[in-house]
Amino acid sequence: MVVKKPRIVIVGAGIAGLTAANKLYKSLVVKGGFELYVIEGGNRIGGRINTSEFGGDRIEMGATWIHGIGGSPVYKIAQESSSMESDEPWECMDGFLDDPITIAENGYVLSPSLVDSVSNVFKNLMDFAQGKRKSFGVGIGKGNGSVGSFLRKGLEYYWEMESRKEKEEVNGNWNRKLLEEAIFAMQENTQRTYTSANDLYNLDYKAESEYVMCPGEEITIAKGYSRVIESLASILPCGVIQLGKKVCKIEWQHESEVVTQQNGHDDTRPVKLHFLDGTTLSADHVIVTVSLGVLKAGIRDSDDKGMLKFYPPLPDHKIEAISRLGYGVVNKLFMQLSPDFSDFHQFPFLQLVFHQSDSGVKNPKIPWWIRRTASVSPIYKNSRVLSSWFAGEEALKLETLSDQVILDEVSTTLSTFLSSSPDSHEPQCNGNVIKNSSKLNLVKVLKTKWGSDPLFLGSYSYVAVGSSICDMDTLAEPLTKSGSHPLQILFAGEATHRTHYSTTHGAYFSGIREANRLLAHYQCMD
Structure with a gap:
């Protein structure tokens, strides 16, 4: 036998x-x-x-970050294979994403102090949910259901403590409370891409404190x-x-x-x-x-x-x-700026703030599938390749769109953000974010299709x-x-x-x- x-x-x-x-x-x-x-x-x-290539740059179609180098086996393998250094640029290589410019719908550039105040509230709430922070406020307590409901309860508590006046006008069709809610929603949309949850109301609150983060810096891999x-x-x-x-x-x-x-x-x-x-x-x-x-x-x-x-x-x-x-589904969209766009080296890391209400103040030129992305930025400073992340229904919609539709609708959306209103005032600042923004033109796109x-x-x-x-x-x-x-x-x-x-x-x-x-x-x- x-x-x-x-x-x-x-x-x-x-x-x-x-x-x-x-x-x-x-x-x-x-x-x-x-x-x-x-x-x-x-x-x-x-x-x-x-790992792939787009517009002459190395990009990641899927996994992008080493989430904490402390004790990470991925980091160890990357080191041992001499993958952490490269003569060619790579995605998120230079810490460029640490210095964003935040713009509200229709071109209002927001002051960092306003953005930071709301973003810090969001971060503190998430730190509390994840067990990194012992308390947030007596009016919050611990979440019993979803992360989404906990976060919104925290925002209401913040408004209560700040005695927020809903009709405190900021600019045009924005009042301060609407603006703060929109900034908070921007952070929620970023969290959706972190977790892949289409809706944070479907993300379990208790599990947040059971998830373990690797310590140390979060970095990308130079050679892919x-x-x-x-x-x-x-x-x-x-x-x-x-x-x-x-x-x-x-x-x-x-x-x-x-x-x-x-x-x-x-x-x-x-x-x-x-x-x-x-x-x-x-x-x-x-x-x-x-x-x-x-x-x-x-x-x-x-x-x-x-x-x-x-x-x-x-x-x-x-x-x-x-x-x-x-x-869930998370997709990345890569976009190449036209060679005619001479000020590409000035293109910033943009955080996008969209109107949340359906009161008719939304810009009709901006399609719904773009409204829950949180940012658009070069993949590293001075790159002509821009990237944006989409989660849930928007990510699935992106997969169905032709390249030409994406080019047209993203170009239109970015143009509405990059042309500031001449009568902007604090807490915004005046002027266009970059010169010649009206000539912004995207010539090529590449999208991931993980959902389909x-x-x-x-x-x-x-x-x-x-x-x-x-x-x-x-x-x-x-x-x-x-x-x-x-x-x-x-x-x-x-x-x-x-x-x-x-x-x-x-x-x-x-x-x-x-x-x-x-x-x-x-x-x-x-």
């Missing part, structure tokens, strides 16, 4: 999958006796990490985030990673079914992967690293043969956890109202923990990490966790 080598198959060549593969290869495969495959449905490795992926994959021999192999069904078997198969077939591996191209691959262990969005789509009642299905279906408690957790990409169906996870951190623990639990064929299906990915979800380092840690689970099973822990 020929004894077959245990076969481990990893579904997904993102950072979670490649981290697990890297660990397993170094600890198991090189010592002999094991087979390892990384199966990727797309035509590239990296998953939601994708994809260098981290390339480093992880570099030790894997040719043939381990297989591209263009999308899994549509995973059969995993209970103990009785395995015995039946042993009596009638040569292949006794308990798991079988079915691919969209009609081929199959059997395995002893499968680490599933697909996005939460793909898992959500797979458990819906759908006849779409392209969606990932499990047979038998996942246990009810795991399906319920997948259903409850939040998973069938391999991701969104960007990253969050704890929604009605779910909890425990749902992420449930998602991380392997299937078949015991028996003669244990650990048939394991789960990794950012949505399976209870304290670092939504991040690349959270995905990394989850890959290490599942690799270690298998190493412990085979008693090969380092």
Whole structure:
């Protein structure tokens, strides 16, 4: 009787999958006796990490930041692969975003003191929600439901303490309270891109204090985030990673079914992967690293043969956890300034403040999908490439628009912001933000499409109202923990990490966790 080598198959060549593969290869495969495959449905490795080029500049289509260099495995890999320095400029390389100019709709440039006062209220509220601040005010208390409701309660408390007068006119169709609300909304929209929640009223308040931030500076990677992926994959021999192999069904078997198969077939591996191209691959262990969005789509009642299905279906408690957790869409829009725009080197980091009411004072030239973005800025100082972030419904709308529509509507919107009213007065300042702003012209755009990409169906996870951190623990639990064929299906990915979800380092840690689970099973822990 020929004894077959245990076969481990990893579904997904993102950072979670490649981290697990890297660990397993170094600890198991090189010592002999094991087979390892990384199966990727797309035509590239990296998953939601994708460094690209636009307008002659290096850009990040997906993950952009190392969120805290203290103890970050991503930072360590970037250092070891000599990726932190580059002769070419890169996105957010120079701290340029620390010095914004904030403009209200129709061109009113706001004084930093006004913006800072409201922004500090927002920051203090978030610090309190995240457990970084012990108190905010006796009128606030702790939130019992959503982050959105807590924030709005905090804003009302601020107005009460400041005895805000609603009719205190500032300029034109703005009064001070409307302006402060709009600045606060700008900060909320930034928070939406941080969390991927379409609406902060759907973001669970309690989970904010359970999320763990890595200490230290937040930075971007000079030679691109994809260098981290390339480093992880570099030790894997040719043939381990297989591209263009999308899994549509995973059969995993209970103990009785395995015995039946042993009596009638040569292949006794308990798991079988079915691919969209009609081929199959059997395995002893499968680490599933697909996005939460793909898992959500797979458990819906759908006849779409392209969606990932499990047979038998996942246990009810795991399906319920997948259903409850939040998973949103964040897209980036890159725009190139025309070569005729001679003052591109003066283009500032713009924070955009939009009217919140529907009272008819909104500028009709500004489309709804732009109204909840918080900023537009060069990707670094003196770059002709501008970028802006969109979340939720606006991000999904962006995916459907033609490049020409985006060029026209963004150019029009920016023109309304960059031409200040001649009668502006404090707390605004006079004059155009940059010279020749009326000649502003965008010539090319590039947008991400994470929401409609069938391999991701969104960007990253969050704890929604009605779910909890425990749902992420449930998602991380392997299937078949015991028996003669244990650990048939394991789960990794950012949505399976209870304290670092939504991040690349959270995905990394989850890959290490599942690799270690298998190493412990085979008693090969380092």
